[in-house]
Amino acid sequence: MTAHRIDGQLRVTGHAEVLKVVEDPATYSSKVSRFLQVPNNLDGADHERFREILDPYFSEHRMAELEPQVRSVARRLVGELPRGESIDAVRGLGISFSVDAMLAWLGWSQDFEGELIDWVIDNARATRSGELDRTREVAERFDAIIRRVAAPRLDRLDEAPRDVTDELLRETVDGRALTHEEIVSILRNWTGGDLTSLALCVGVVVHQIATDPAIEADVRDRVGDPARLDAAIDELLRIDDPFVSNRRRATRDATVGGCPVRAGEKLTVEWTDANRDPAVFGDPDRYAPERNAAANLVYGAGPHVCPGRPLATLELRVLLEELLAGTTDLAPSEEPGVRAERPLGGWLSAPFVAI
Numbered sequence: 001m002t003a004h005r006i007d008g009q010l011r012v013t014g015h016a017e018v019l020k021v022v023e024d025p026a027t028y029s030s031k032v033s034r035f036l037q038v039p040n041n042l043d044g045a046d047h048e049r050f051r052e053i054l055d056p057y058f059s060e061h062r063m064a065e066l067e068p069q070v071r072s073v074a075r076r077l078v079g080e081l082p083r084g085e086s087i088d089a090v091r092g093l094g095i096s097f098s099v100d101a102m103l104a105w106l107g108w109s110q111d112f113e114g115e116l117i118d119w120v121i122d123n124a125r126a127t128r129s130g131e132l133d134r135t136r137e138v139a140e141r142f143d144a145i146i147r148r149v150a151a152p153r154l155d156r157l158d159e160a161p162r163d164v165t166d167e168l169l170r171e172t173v174d175g176r177a178l179t180h181e182e183i184v185s186i187l188r189n190w191t192g193g194d195l196t197s198l199a200l201c202v203g204v205v206v207h208q209i210a211t212d213p214a215i216e217a218d219v220r221d222r223v224g225d226p227a228r229l230d231a232a233i234d235e236l237l238r239i240d241d242p243f244v245s246n247r248r249r250a251t252r253d254a255t256v257g258g259c260p261v262r263a264g265e266k267l268t269v270e271w272t273d274a275n276r277d278p279a280v281f282g283d284p285d286r287y288a289p290e291r292n293a294a295a296n297l298v299y300g301a302g303p304h305v306c307p308g309r310p311l312a313t314l315e316l317r318v319l320l321e322e323l324l325a326g327t328t329d330l331a332p333s334e335e336p337g338v339r340a341e342r343p344l345g346g347w348l349s350a351p352f353v354a355i
């Protein structure tokens with residue numbers, strides 16, 4: 001089954017069908033909410049305009065400049081990990097790493113660390129609860145943080161930018177400055193969701209390495225060759241993709257995976273399922289980085305393909321390099337892990353032992 005309805009909601013799960021949807025934005029719009037979300041909820045020329053401004057923030061050059069800062073965060077956190085004891089790869093490593101790496105990237109004060117770590121945990125809980133009041137409360141809390149970050153910077157717009165956030169505040173679109181709402185939305189999309197995704201990615205990658213000696217041997221063999229190590233990480237994320245789904249809205253009547261879709265109807269593209277489609281990957285659990293790279297959909301496809309991929313890839317690779325360099329073995333823990341539940345994926349807690 002490549003598309004099906006659950007509680008009336010159409011979920012597109014087949015690899016070919018997911019591609020069909022995300023590569024046809026005229027039929028499947030990303031405008032799924034009435035709230036402004038830049039660039040996620042924009043279509044067509046509006047979307048392109050913002051991607052042109054925002055994609056350069058993730059250029060190869062910028063990522064190379066950022067690498068030493070990300071490495072120093074990773075080295076510090078790995079150095080602090082206890083040896084021979086159970087560690088939760090998500091809460092004991094992934095969350096603090098994703099928050100600290102983000103503070104370094106955006107140039108935010110370390111003072112935000114505790115508040116952001118609490119926020120990531122509360123956000124995951126609220127998302128899991130599905131309760132509107134709770135999700136609204138965490139969303140508002142995040143906007144308040146962003147407003148606090150932006151306020152002092154808006155007072156010195158005539159000075160040269162000191163960091164990425166300053167640069168963003170000076171961007172223009174169609175010859176006008178970005179509005180406050182647009183800036184808040186961009187920063188929210190750069191940070192809010194992705195802090196959680198990155199922490200979950202750390203859990204998925206570390207769990208598979210710690211529980212499968214053959215994978216650990218292969219990954220260790222790739223250290224020193226960034227492109228091969230990146231391919232291994234992408235493959236581990238494909239096998240257990242923690243970024244589960246995104247929404248689209250049909251602009252006209254259509255059919256996907258044999259299911260009729262009505263104009264105006266909302267549907268989801270299921271990345272986790274598409275990344276395990278046997279028609280494309282055979283045995284979905286078979287770890288084959290090079291074979292599966294071209295079809296991997298962890299970072300999406302089509303015009304909304306993840307712009308943050310170079311940053312996520314850099315962060316995950318550097319963390320893994322430091323973790324492998326600082327240990328002789330990543331071993332399974334006796335403590336059981338806890339799986340995350342939809343709309344999140346991967347592990348909520350992924351215990352392992354660093355030796």
Ligand code: HEM
Pocket residue numbers: 022030038039040041051189190191194197198201243246247271297298299300301303304305306307308309311312
């Ligand atoms: C941690 C691992 C990450 C995963 C697995 C991931 C995955 C994805 C996927 C699947 C999409 C496609 C959404 C769609 O088609 O509707 C996407 C879009 C997006 N991602 Fe990521 N992402 C990650 C990290 C990041 C990071 C670090 C950033 C920025 C700092 C980022 C920023 C965005 C933005 C702004 C979009 C929307 C793009 C658009 O609508 O044009 N992501 N991401």
